[in-house]
Amino acid sequence: MYTVKKHCLSCGSVIHGRADKRFCNDSCRSSHNNARKEDCTNVVRMTNSLLNRNRKILSKVLEDGVESVQIPKDRISLLGFNFNYHSHHLPESLGRYYWFCYDYGYLEMENGWILIFRNGSENFLKKLG
Numbered sequence: 861m862y863t864v865k866k867h868c869l870s871c872g873s874v875i876h877g878r879a880d881k882r883f884c885n886d887s888c889r890s891s892h893n894n895a896r897k898e899d900c901t902n903v904v905r906m907t908n909s910l911l912n913r914n915r916k917i918l919s920k921v922l923e924d925g926v927e928s929v930q931i932p933k934d935r936i937s938l939l940g941f942n943f944n945y946h947s948h949h950l951p952e953s954l955g956r957y958y959w960f961c962y963d964y965g966y967l968e969m970e971n972g973w974i975l976i977f978r979n980g981s982e983n984f985l986k987k988l989g
């Protein structure tokens with residue numbers, strides 16, 4: 861007969877006792893669970909801050925009262941815009957997508973330009989086709 865050595869998921873010590881035990885004690889269990897919760901919180905916080913930064917950049921480029929603006933993609937990248945992060949997207953008639961950061965959206969145009977617009981303007985989206 862042989863026994864399988866099990867190790868605590870938190871500190872890695874060999875566990876003695878019941879076969880389904882995963883931690884040596886309550887303190888190891890709670891520190892493991894807290895660390896997992898923190899990991900999740902960090903991912904959410906990091907994603908939120910990237911999305912907020914993207915939104916802020918779009919809102920700065922699109923001045924008050926202006927419906928849409930075209931800008932070279934390079935220029936918005938230089939402002940710190942991260943094209944990997946968006947809140948949602950919608951298909952457009954030419955097979956492209958409108959990408960959104962909350963209430964602001966953009967569409968990639970030819971020649972490395974993007975068109976930035978404020979979301980919620982249904983007429984504007986219709987006009988774009």
Ligand SMILES: [Zn+2]
Pocket residue numbers: 868869870871872873883884885888
């Ligand atoms: Zn432990």
